[in-house]
Amino acid sequence: MDDCVFCKIATHDIKASIVYEDDSVVAFEDINPQLPTHVLVIPKRHYWHIGDDVPEQLIGHIYSIATEVASIKGVDKTGYRLVTNVGEDGRQTVLHFHVHVLGGAQMPIRMGPAD
Ligand code: AMP
Ligand code: ZN
Secondary structure, eight states: OTTOHHHHHHTTSSOOOEEEEOSSEEEEEOSSOSSSEEEEEEESSOOSSTTTTOOHHHHHHHHHHHHHHHHHTTOTTTOEEEEOOOTTTTTOOSOSOOEEEEESSOOSSOOSSOO
16 A cells, blocks of 8 residues: 555655564554554555455454564563554544554553443
């Protein structure tokens, strides 16, 4: 996808601080971190979002690598959140499927039923 910043990170045409890489995925530091740990895990191939016919095996791999990234960043014991925004209502801003790995401090907002 010519105009896609994450495709360009995947091909190393745009620089990123890479945390993990293999044949199908790359994980890199978010440029505008919302918490002390904020890493994005992306497939190297372009998909608009998680609902864009992404192979199940690749989705599984991305989530597996997200947990690996949590270990690499040292937040696996303290906890973390995995987030995938989809589309306009999901407030997705980069239209290339990605999973946010967020941790290193308590989340500002609790998801799920109110306390
Ligand atoms: P989303 O709003 O879920 O689409 O998240 C997109 C994320 O990509 C945001 O958290 C941005 O800070 C991040 N981002 C955008 N451009 C870059 C870049 N060149 N390198 C690293 N992270 C980026
Ligand atoms: Zn892309």
